[in-house]
Amino acid sequence: MNKLDRWKGYVPDEELEVYRKAGFGERIGLGAKAALLNIDTTWMFLDPAYDMCGRRMPEVEAALARLTEVFRRADLPIYYSRRDDRSHPTYRGIWNYKLGSADTFQYRSDPRADEWPPAFAPRPQDRVVLKNKPSVFFGTPIESFLRYDGVDTLVVMGVSTSGCVRAAVEDAFSHNFRVIVVEQACGDRSPSAHRANLFDMDMKFADVEDLDFVVAQLKGQP
Numbered sequence: 328m329n330k331l332d333r334w335k336g337y338v339p340d341e342e343l344e345v346y347r348k349a350g351f352g353e354r355i356g357l358g359a360k361a362a363l364l365n366i367d368t369t370w371m372f373l374d375p376a377y378d379m380c381g382r383r384m385p386e387v388e389a390a391l392a393r394l395t396e397v398f399r400r401a402d403l404p405i406y407y408s409r410r411d412d413r414s415h416p417t418y419r420g421i422w423n424y425k426l427g428s429a430d431t432f433q434y435r436s437d438p439r440a441d442e443w444p445p446a447f448a449p450r451p452q453d454r455v456v457l458k459n460k461p462s463v464f465f466g467t468p469i470e471s472f473l474r475y476d477g478v479d480t481l482v483v484m485g486v487s488t489s490g491c492v493r494a495a496v497e498d499a500f501s502h503n504f505r506v507i508v509v510e511q512a513c514g515d516r517s518p519s520a521h522r523a524n525l526f527d528m529d530m531k532f533a534d535v536e537d538l539d540f541v542v543a544q545l546k547g548q549p
Contacts, residue, residue: 330352330353330354331347331351331352331530333529334529346530351531352529355506355533356534357480357505357507358479359477359479360478361479361545362398362403362406362473362481363394363403363406363481364406364463364482364485364499365406366463366483366484366486366491367408367487368444368447368484368486369440369441369443370440370441370443370444371410372487373388373444377433378431378433379433379516380516381515381516384514386511387511388447390511390512390538391446391447392446394482394509394538394541395446397542401545404478406453406455406456406469406473407449407454407455408455408457408458408485408491409455409457409458410458411459413434413435416430419459420460460494461493461495464495464498464499464502465494479504479505480506481499481505481506482509483496483513484508484509484512486515487520487521488520488524488525489515489520489521489524490515492508492524496508496532496533506534507541508525508529508536509536509538509541510535510536510538511538513525
């Protein structure tokens with residue numbers, strides 16, 4: 328099923344026709360086994376006390392907790408990504424030049440910054456992958472972990488939509504995983520960037536789906 332019509336009113340009709348002509352926007356759907364990929368939902372990006380967080384997003388946090396519980400009840404794999412050690416300039420890399428706050432205590436040293444809210448924090452049996460660049464696939468063994476777990480579908484949630492979520496989605500697509508992005512379970516410091524990136528991912532790399540639809544699909548409902 329082509330998904331172009333859901334974006335009417337957000338994207339001009341003449342632009343949608345360009346995507347339609349090229350055949351973009353088909354639904355990929357779930358494969359044989361899904362894993363949940365929770366991207367960077369630590370206090371650094373959810374608590375406005377940190378400069379990297381634009382605002383509190385209670386609706387996103389509620390969706391994160393609900394989707395996590397669905398995967399736990401189904402006993403499906405749950406993967407988490409978060410920043411690796413940022414204490415040394417080399418570990419931060421080019422962020423030192425692009426990000427004016429890269430050498431602040433908040434960014435390089437605050438231990439709470441890399442903790443998760445209790446409602447969806449990882450359990451001992453979950454998988455936590457540390458990264459130093461936007462994509463969880465860059466320089467990490469996550470692909471081999473997913474293949475070992477027999478995963479062919481990634482249900483993606485997290486922050487930020489235009490940054491680390493987008494980077495992971497493109498790399499997952501490039502590694503031939505089916506990708507489903509849950510709209511209500513993703514957030515961004517910029518609502519306009521959030522919406523624009525959801526549209527572009529829905530057209531090219533993933534299925535951007537409603538939370539209720541994804542939950543129903545995971546429970547085997549039509």
